[in-house]
Amino acid sequence: MKDLHLNNEQLPWHSSCREQLNGYIANNRIPHALILAGHEGIGKMLLAQQISHLLLCDRPKNNQACGSCHACKLILAATHPDFIMVSPEEEGKSILIDRIRALANTLTLKPHYAKYRIILINPAHKLNRNAANALLKTLEEPGENNLFLLVTDQLESLPATIRSRCQTLHVPTPEQCDAISWLAKRLPNQNAARLIKIAAGSPIKAFNLAESGVEKDYELLESLWLELYKGQIDPITAASKTEKIRLSLIIEWITHWVVELVQIQFDPDLGQLKGSGQEAAGASDILKDLQSSLDLRRLFDLLEQLYQAKRLLDSSVNRQLMLEAIFISWCSINKKSC
Ligand SMILES: [Zn+2]
Structure with missing residues (x-):
């Protein structure tokens, strides 16, 4: 991520967003508050940094x-006084009201060097309710030189009052083939298609995951998922075997698989396509076998359970119990074996 920023690389799937932003700049009509929204791992933060950098240069x-x-030198050294980053103090935690209050005091002053002062809030959906209310007051009277950039992959979690005071720029997710070719150029010795699949189509995320050896985790979960489906392992044992895999990744991967299965129920051709393509063997077997044995209502219930699990990730959940419950639901979907 840092290297990408230093290289000032323009990601090809950002081009429409960049055009729009360049238009704002050229016409001197930059919104005082802009939300950059889109899926995780597609470079929204990189785009926000590049735009900030451009405006301050x-x-x-x-x-x-x-x-x-x-x-530029001040920005690259992370010491530009007119570029303020607002993030949770700890990853996964909320942005608290004290941070926004402290910010509000700074904003009454003129920018030090630049025409603008840029306040980049990431991830914006991590503002807790009080912090969001405090920010709302600031957005109502932002001061003419202050520009707010809010980055989020959960736009719907931002209060409507905040959204209504910002312009929203939707950053697109690249087509799968574009994501694979982008990644393959950067990681020529790795299986780019496989990494893009593991990252659910998000190229920057795939790039970051590549170095963490996450492929083995994915393969383990995939085989456990298939064994559960076939009734070859019980949910409690399966849950305990996943203990070394990051919980957020487990929830994300399973959600992705279940969404695919729901899509296949409505469009069986999709399953044929995936079953005969380059999908991993485990997933293909599930897809082929599921055509006649799936309980759609239970599949939707499982999806709801997974969304609920995602919302609970930042709280102190009992991961073993959470995963057992998900695995039990998954088993119950296959009417043949459970
Ligand atoms: Zn410069």
């Missing part, structure tokens, strides 16, 4: 920061 060229002026 003293000598921008071809809609890019020059990288060598005084302002």
Whole structure:
């Protein structure tokens, strides 16, 4: 991520967003508050950083920061006083009201060097209710030189009052083939298609996951998922075997598989396509076998259970119990074996 930023690489699937943003800048009509929304791992934060960088640069060229002026050097050293990052103090925690109050005091002053002061809030959906209310007051009277960039992959979790005071830019997810070819250029010695699948189509996420050896975790969960489906392992044992895999990844991967299965129920051709393509053997077997034995109502219940689990990820959940419950629901979907 850091390297990508330093290279100032323009991601191809950002081009429509960049055009829109460049239009705002060219016409001097930059919204005072802008939400960058889209799926996780598609480079929204990178885009927000690049736009901030461009706006603060003293000598921008071809809609890019020059990288060598005084302002650029300050940004690259993370010491530019007019560029303020607001994030949770700990990953996964909320952004608290004290942070927004402290910010409000700073905003009454003029920017130090630049024409603008940029406040980048990421992830914006992590503002807790009080912090969001405090931000709302600031957004009502932002001051003419302050620009707010809010980055989120959960737009619907942002209060409607905040959304109504911002313009929203939807950052698109690249087509799968574009994501694979982008990743393959950066990681020529790795299986880009497989990594994109593991990252549910998100190329930046796939890039970051590639170094963490997460493929083995994915394969383990995939085989357990299939064994559960076939009744070859019980949910309690299966849950305990996943203990080394990050819980958020487990929920994300299973959700992705279940969504695929729901889609196949409505469009069986999709299953044929995936079953005969380059999908992993385990997933293909499930897809082929499920055509006649799936209980759609239970599948939707499982999906709801997974969304609920995702919402609970930041709280102190009992992971073993959570996973057992999910696995039991999954077993009950296969009317043949459970
Ligand atoms: Zn510059």
